[in-house]
Amino acid sequence: MEEIHGRFDLIISKKNEVYLNVETDKGIARELSDFFTFEVPGAKFMPQYRSRMWDGKIRLFSMQTGEIYFGLLSYIEEFAKRNEIEIEYKEGVKMEIQSNPMLYENLFKELDQELEELIYRFVTTSLMQYFMRLEMIGVFFLVLLLRANH
Secondary structure (H helix, E strand, O other): OOOEOOOEOEEEEEOOOOEEEEEOOHHHHHHHHHHOEEEOOOHHHOHHHHOOOOOOEEEOEOOOOOEEEHHHHHHHHHHHHHOOOOEEEOOOHHHHHHHOOHHHHHHHHHHHHHHHHHHHHHHHHHHHHHHHHHHHHHHHHHHHHHHHHO
């Protein structure tokens, strides 16, 4: 691997609370982009894909800006480890995680629980509304039948 800025292949700095900046050479940037790219299920049925305005893929790493979501840091580290790439951390990137290592793990657990509860509430509410409508339709037809027989 070619080293940039001395002895490191990747230099990671914190841009803000959402994004990290990754400095690297074009070859590693392309590999990173491929690693953090996935196809959207059902994209081929979307108008943007059909009109060839979009290739149906989502790229989480921008080669142009070097930006990637802060929450993907552990995946960047996994990528670097697999490819024997050295990382240099700048501007307190690792310090923030080390100061509160359970923050991100707990955050994702809480989000999963909240999402599960929202889905459960939506499904149960929708089912209750569906059955109430069926009941109302049944009552309506019962009233119609009773009126027709009188």
